[in-house]
Amino acid sequence: MIRDKEVMSSGMRQEVDRCAKAVELAQDGKTVAVICSGDPGIYAMAGLVFELLSAEERKSGSVEAKTSQLPNLRASGLSVEVIPGIPALSACASRLGAPLMHDFAAISLSDLLTPWELIEKRLEAAASADFVIVIYNPKSKGRPHNIKKARDIVLKHRSPVTPVGIVKGATRENETVTITDLQHMLDKEIDMQSTVIIGNSNTFTWQERMVTPRGYEKKYKI
Secondary structure, three states: OOOOOOOOOOOOOOHHHHHHHHHHHHHOOOOOOOOOOOOOOOOOOHHHHHHHHHHHHHHHOOOOOOHHHOOOOEEOOEEOOOOOOOOHHHHHHHHHEEOOOOOEEEEEOOOOOOOHHHHHHHHHHHHHOOOEEEEEOOOOOOOOOHHHHHHHHHHOOOOOOOEEEEEEOOOOOOOEEEEEEOOOHHHOOOOOOEEEEEOOOOOEEOOOOEEOOOOHHHOOOO
């Protein structure tokens, strides 16, 4: 797919430069693909590309952007298409069983772009409302304690034996899958490549799988 094509890459925290370069190349008439893992619209690059185009449009004084133009926003003669991918929460859920069968909330513990006070508020709200909680960016060398703070918040509202799934590198060669509980989850290996799924009050384990009931048993004979 990349044969005879120009390929440019960048490291972490260079997302703005990478997307800005993609827009610049597209404005020069090239067809450009911004590639990221998972789904580009979930904690990824699609939103940043639209932010840059919107900012460029405002600076240039061109036609005001309208929500109805998405996802085919045209700014400076550019057409943007977002191609969906498989997000980490879906890939990880498939490896764990069926933990996302009922309402869930996805929360990133990275406070690089979001104040920790707001992250705590969202964790508190999701835990108190009995959402299954999907945690992105759970632990890094610079933020080793955020996952403990998150676990302690959830423990105020959930039983210590609530099932917890930890998946690293879902569907990849380095994949690891661990099922534990809320009380012991910090004893397991967790890093920035991990996604943590904390069950709700009804989530159970069966044959090394996490299952969150949808509610069929309340209406139908199972």
